[in-house]
Amino acid sequence: MLSLLALIAVQQGDFALSVAGYDRVISVNPGLADAYSNRGAALAAMNRWDEALANFDQAIALRPDHAGAHFCRAILWLLQGDFVRGWAEYEWRLAHELDFVETAALCECLDLMISVDTSIAHLSAALGQKTWILLPYNPDCRWLLDRDDSPWYPSARLYRQARGGDMITLDGRLLPQVLDFTESFEFLAWVRFPSPAPLPG
Numbered sequence: 658m659l660s661l662l663a664l665i666a667v668q669q670g671d672f673a674l675s676v677a678g679y680d681r682v683i684s685v686n687p688g689l690a691d692a693y694s695n696r697g698a699a700l701a702a703m704n705r706w707d708e709a710l711a712n713f714d715q716a717i718a719l720r721p722d723h724a725g726a727h728f729c730r731a732i733l734w735l736l737q738g739d740f741v742r743g744w745a746e747y748e749w750r751l752a753h754e755l756d757f758v759e760t761a762a763l764c765e766c767l768d769l770m771i772s773v774d775t776s777i778a779h780l781s782a783a784l785g786q787k788t789w790i791l792l793p794y795n796p797d798c799r800w801l802l803d804r805d806d807s808p809w810y811p812s813a814r815l816y817r818q819a820r821g822g823d824m825i826t827l828d829g830r831l832l833p834q835v836l837d838f839t840e841s842f843e844f845l846a847w848v849r850f851p852s853p854a855p856l857p858g
Contacts, residue, residue, distance in 0.1 A: 672702045730746055770788045
C-alpha cells in the first residue's frame with residue numbers, strides 16, 4: 658500500500674510526497690530495489706541529481722540486473738554530460754533487452770500506437786509505425802524541448818504535459834485527435850473482419 662501511495666503521488670506530480678512515501682517503504686523493507694529506483698526517479702524529477710544517482714546505485718547494488726535503475730542512471734549521466742559512463746550504462750541496457758521480435762510483429766499490425774515513454778513506444782516508432790507518445794512535464798533528454806516531433810523517429814508525434822501531473826489537459830488535446838483518427842474504423846473493421854455468413858436455415 659505504501660508503494661502504491663508513493664506511485665500515485667508521482668502520477669499527480671507531487672514528487673516530494675512520493676520521496677517521503679518511498680522513505681517509509683524503505684524503512685520497512687530496506688532490501689527492496691524497486692523502492693530505491695523509484696525514489697531515485699522522483700528525486701531526479703526535482704533535479705536532485707546526486708541523491709537520485711545514489712538511489713539508482715543502491716538499487717543496482719541490491720539487484721544488479723535492475724534494468725530500470727541502469728537506464729535511469731544512464732540517462733542522468735548523459736544529462737550531466739558524463740558521456741563515457743552514460744553511454745556505457747545505456748549499452749548495458751541494450752545488451753540486456755528482452756527479445757522484441759514478437760512485439761515488433763504486433764506493432765506492425767497496428768494502425769496507431771499510443772504509449773507513454775516506454776521501450777514499446779521506441780520500438781513502434783523505430784519500425785516507422787504511426788506512434789503517439791505521451792510525455793511528462795519533465796521529459797527524458799532524448800525528446801528535447803518545445804516540439805511535437807522527434808528527429809529520431811519521423812513517424813512519432815509527441816504530446817507533452819503543460820504542467821507536472823496535468824493529465825487532464827493532455828487528455829483534452831489527445832482525445833479529439835484519437836476520435837478523428839478512428840472515424841473510419843467501423844468501415845475498416847468491416848473490411849478486415851467481415852460478419853460471419855448466416856447459418857443455413
